[in-house]
Amino acid sequence: MLRDEFGREFHYLRLSITDVCNFRCNYCLPEGYQGRPDAAFLSLDEIRRIATAFAATGTRKIRITGGEPSVRADLPDIICTLKEIQGIDKVVITTNGYRLPERIDAWHQAGIDAINLSIDSLDPAVFNAITGHDRLRELLEGLDRAIDLGIKTVKVNAVILRGLNDRQLDQFLQWIKAMPVTLRFIELMQTGDNEAFFKKHHFRGENIKQRLLAEGWREVQRDIDAGPAREFSHPEFRGRVGLIMPYSKDFCATCNRLRISSTGQLHLCLFSEHGISLRHLLQSDDQLPELLTFLRQQLGTKKISHFLQQGNSGGTQHLAMIGG
Ligand code: SAM
Ligand code: SF4
Numbered sequence: 001m002l003r004d005e006f007g008r009e010f011h012y013l014r015l016s017i018t019d020v021c022n023f024r025c026n027y028c029l030p031e032g033y034q035g036r037p038d039a040a041f042l043s044l045d046e047i048r049r050i051a052t053a054f055a056a057t058g059t060r061k062i063r064i065t066g067g068e069p070s071v072r073a074d075l076p077d078i079i080c081t082l083k084e085i086q087g088i089d090k091v092v093i094t095t096n097g098y099r100l101p102e103r104i105d106a107w108h109q110a111g112i113d114a115i116n117l118s119i120d121s122l123d124p125a126v127f128n129a130i131t132g133h134d135r136l137r138e139l140l141e142g143l144d145r146a147i148d149l150g151i152k153t154v155k156v157n158a159v160i161l162r163g164l165n166d167r168q169l170d171q172f173l174q175w176i177k178a179m180p181v182t183l184r185f186i187e188l189m190q191t192g193d194n195e196a197f198f199k200k201h202h203f204r205g206e207n208i209k210q211r212l213l214a215e216g217w218r219e220v221q222r223d224i225d226a227g228p229a230r231e232f233s234h235p236e237f238r239g240r241v242g243l244i245m246p247y248s249k250d251f252c253a254t255c256n257r258l259r260i261s262s263t264g265q266l267h268l269c270l271f272s273e274h275g276i277s278l279r280h281l282l283q284s285d286d287q288l289p290e291l292l293t294f295l296r297q298q299l300g301t302k303k304i305s306h307f308l309q310q311g312n313s314g315g316t317q318h319l320a321m322i323g324g
Pocket of ligand 1 (some may be wrong): 117157158
């Protein structure tokens with residue numbers, strides 16, 4: 001088991017497979033992806049070795065993320081490879097849903113257990129203004145298909161932005177009356193690149209929580225490998241609401257996840273100063289014992305909390321470089 005000095009155990013790995021993205025979300029990559037499209041991202045063998053090592057230390061769930069993970073043509077192979085690793089119970093993905101209706105069947109066949117789809121607005125014009133793409137209808141079709149295929153967990157992520165989509169809470173809540181998805185409102189996080197945007201558009205998740213409680217929503221229990229969201233249910237709604245509030249007190253106390261960037265850097269926190277390269281330990285299957293020892297040593301250096309409240313987002317320029 002991977003455990004840090006503060007007694008936190010790590011069952012959940014967020015694995016980025018590319019930094020490339022085809023969207024231009026105004027809070028993340030407002031100018032679009034600016035790096036090299038041919039950068040040396042993790043190979044399928046390297047991904048398999050990472051997952052094997054983490055499974056051996058108690059990781060049960062792996063989230064594939066990016067950039068936009070679906071820009072990799074070998075994504076179905078990556079899903080299959082992760083599913084075959086003993087000890088990994090859940091392979092899940094976070095995606096912007098680009099061409100989802102064409103792609104979701106292949107992910108399902110490969111064995112994907114759950115999908116988190118980013119939909120920042122249900123109004124096509126606002127969706128376009130935030131992401132730079134007129135693709136809301138396509139995402140919603142893909143979402144319906146995921147539900148029809150019987151993918152066990154389907155969640156929707158929406159970053160709440162003051163002045164852009166914060167007035168659309170009613171529309172979002174109305175939508176999940178009949179829609180059996182968990183709708184997760186994510187509080188905007190400050191990163192190295194978005195300071196001015198953050199100051200203008202940050203909206204406190206606590207405001208949403210107070211509204212939900214006043215309207216009869218009740219908080220539900222978390223699973224051991226659950227992400228950071230606090231979840232709420234209501235008897236009159238088929239869907240649930242999740243709140244991700246990184247600025248709330250004690251957000252880091254329940255941290256159960258580690259991150260690997262698309263170039264094989266271990267990040268002990270979303271907002272750490274830098275990653276720790278694992279690549280030299282990913283070149284052959286024989287290196288597994290060395291990799292395990294290295295991971296355990298590095299865990300000893302994980303800090304108790306991020307320093308976001310002080311406006312310090314570490315070395316994270318934007319979340320596309322580490323997968324959110
Ligand atoms: N491209 C995929 C997507 O958008 O779903 C996966 C990567 S993206 C970095 C993962 C999640 O992080 C998305 O739900 C996105 O909305 C969220 N995100 C990105 N930048 C953020 C920020 N500054 N604050 C809060 N959430 C952010
Ligand atoms: Fe791309 Fe996801 Fe960032 Fe949007 S949030 S720019 S889809 S990586």
